[in-house]
Amino acid sequence: MSTSRYDEIFKKLVKTAYRGDMAEEVAKIRDGDSVTDQYLLYASGGGDPNTVVFKVRDCSGKCDAGDDNCEASCLFGAIVRDMEGNVVIAPNNCTGCGKCVEVCKHYSLVDKKEFVPLIKILTDRKVPVFAIMAPAFIGQFGPGVTPGKMRAALKRLGFYGMVEVALFADILTLKEALEFERHVTREEDFMLTSMCCPIWVSMVKRVYQDLVPHISPSVSPMVACGRGVKHLHPGARVVFIGPCIAKKAEAKEADIQDAVDAVITFRELEQIFEAVGINPAELEEDESEHSSSAGRIYARTGGVSQAISDTLSRLRPDRKIKIRAIQADGVQDCRRMLKDVLEGRINGNFLEGMGCNGGCVGGPKVIIDPADGRKSVEDYSREAGSMTPVDNKYVMELLRRLGVQDTSDFLDSSKAAMFIRNFEQEAQNRDKTNGL
Structure with a gap:
C-alpha cells in the first residue's frame, strides 16, 4: 500500500509528539511550499474544527x-x-x-487527522481516554491480533481502556427490534434503519427527505458507545477507531457531538503503531469481550438486518409480521433502493443501507481486502458466547447501569435519551435555517 507525503508527515508528527520534540520536527519539515504547510496543519489536527475535508x-x-x-x-x-x-x-x-x-x-x-492533539492528554494520563473500536476491526491488524492484544496495544499508547462498539451495537439491536414492532403494524408499513452508516443517513436526510418519517430514531452504535462510556466514566474522553472518514463528520453533528471527542481510522492507527514502534501481535492478552454474535456482524452488509431480525424473533416469536429485509450495498445501490421506495416499488419492510460495498469491511480506510475482512468478522461472530443481545447477560447488566431497567424503556424518550435522535425535528430546523 503506497503512503502519501501527507501520511508520512503525520507519522513524523506522532513520533515526535510522543518524544516531546514535535516543534523541532515541524521546523525541519517546513520547506516554504504551501502544500507542505497545509499538510502540516491538517495532519496536526488544525484548521476549522467543524470541517473534515x-x-x-x-x-x-x-x-x-x-x-x-x-x-x-x-x-x-x-x-x-x-x-x-x-x-x-x-x-x-x-x-x-x-x-x-x-x-x-x-x-x-x-481529511483532517485528529490524533496529534490527543497525545499530550494520553501521555499526561490525568484524564482517562477510552478507545472505542468499530466492529470491522477484527483481522485488520493481522491474524494474530486478537481483541485482547489490541487493547494492550492501545494502553501502550496511553489509552485508559478499549471498548468494542459491538457491545453497543447489541444494545441498539434491541432498540431497533422494538422500534420495528412499534412502527410496522400493517403489511404495507416499512422502516429505514438509521444505524451504522453516516453516508446512508445523510442521503436520506439531504436527498430523500420525504422518507425521514420512516427512519428509526436511533443513534449509531458509535454514538451510543461514546455516550455510554461517558455516563459510566464522567469526565472521560472518547476516541472512535474505524474504517470510515464519514464518521469524523458524524461525530461533529450538533445533536450528537457530545458523544465522541475524536475519530481516527484503521490506517491512521496502523501508522501510529509504526511511528511509535508498537506491534500488537507481540503483546499479551488483556481482558475478554462480551458482545454477542449479533453486534459483531454489523461490520458487513446485511449484518444489521440479520441481527435485528434474529433478535425480534427471539423477543416476539409469535409476531405475525416478520422482518422482510432489503439491503443496499454501496452508494449507487442505496440510491436505487431509496428511489424505488419513493416510487412505491418496494416489497420489504426493513431497509438497510451501507454506503461502502460490502459494508464497513469495505470502508475507504480498511487495511485488508474486504473479503478477508468479512471472513474475519464472520469467524469472530461464531466465537461469541451468545447469539443475540436477548441472551447476553452483559448487555442486560450494562443497560441497568445506563438507567434502562427494562427493554420497554427503549421506547421512552426520557429513559433512553442517550440512544435517540430526532430526525424530523432536525429536518424542520434545517428548513427554517434555509428559509423554506
Whole structure:
C-alpha cells in the first residue's frame, strides 16, 4: 500500500509528539511550499474544527484517463468549479463523507487527522481516554491480533481502556427490534434503519427527505458507545477507531457531538503503531469481550438486518409480521433502493443501507481486502458466547447501569435519551435555517 507525503508527515508528527520534540520536527519539515504547510496543519489536527475535508492545492479536475473524478463521486454536489475551472468545496453542501478524498489520486483533497492533539492528554494520563473500536476491526491488524492484544496495544499508547462498539451495537439491536414492532403494524408499513452508516443517513436526510418519517430514531452504535462510556466514566474522553472518514463528520453533528471527542481510522492507527514502534501481535492478552454474535456482524452488509431480525424473533416469536429485509450495498445501490421506495416499488419492510460495498469491511480506510475482512468478522461472530443481545447477560447488566431497567424503556424518550435522535425535528430546523 503506497503512503502519501501527507501520511508520512503525520507519522513524523506522532513520533515526535510522543518524544516531546514535535516543534523541532515541524521546523525541519517546513520547506516554504504551501502544500507542505497545509499538510502540516491538517495532519496536526488544525484548521476549522467543524470541517473534515480540505483542499490543499489548486486542481483543474483534469484527472488522468480512467481515474475516478471527485466531482462525480460527490453525493451532495459539494465539489464545484470556480470561475477558472478549479475544483472547490462548497461548505454548505459538504457532509464530510470523504468520498472525494477516497478517489483523489493526487492528494489535492485530504481529511483532517485528529490524533496529534490527543497525545499530550494520553501521555499526561490525568484524564482517562477510552478507545472505542468499530466492529470491522477484527483481522485488520493481522491474524494474530486478537481483541485482547489490541487493547494492550492501545494502553501502550496511553489509552485508559478499549471498548468494542459491538457491545453497543447489541444494545441498539434491541432498540431497533422494538422500534420495528412499534412502527410496522400493517403489511404495507416499512422502516429505514438509521444505524451504522453516516453516508446512508445523510442521503436520506439531504436527498430523500420525504422518507425521514420512516427512519428509526436511533443513534449509531458509535454514538451510543461514546455516550455510554461517558455516563459510566464522567469526565472521560472518547476516541472512535474505524474504517470510515464519514464518521469524523458524524461525530461533529450538533445533536450528537457530545458523544465522541475524536475519530481516527484503521490506517491512521496502523501508522501510529509504526511511528511509535508498537506491534500488537507481540503483546499479551488483556481482558475478554462480551458482545454477542449479533453486534459483531454489523461490520458487513446485511449484518444489521440479520441481527435485528434474529433478535425480534427471539423477543416476539409469535409476531405475525416478520422482518422482510432489503439491503443496499454501496452508494449507487442505496440510491436505487431509496428511489424505488419513493416510487412505491418496494416489497420489504426493513431497509438497510451501507454506503461502502460490502459494508464497513469495505470502508475507504480498511487495511485488508474486504473479503478477508468479512471472513474475519464472520469467524469472530461464531466465537461469541451468545447469539443475540436477548441472551447476553452483559448487555442486560450494562443497560441497568445506563438507567434502562427494562427493554420497554427503549421506547421512552426520557429513559433512553442517550440512544435517540430526532430526525424530523432536525429536518424542520434545517428548513427554517434555509428559509423554506
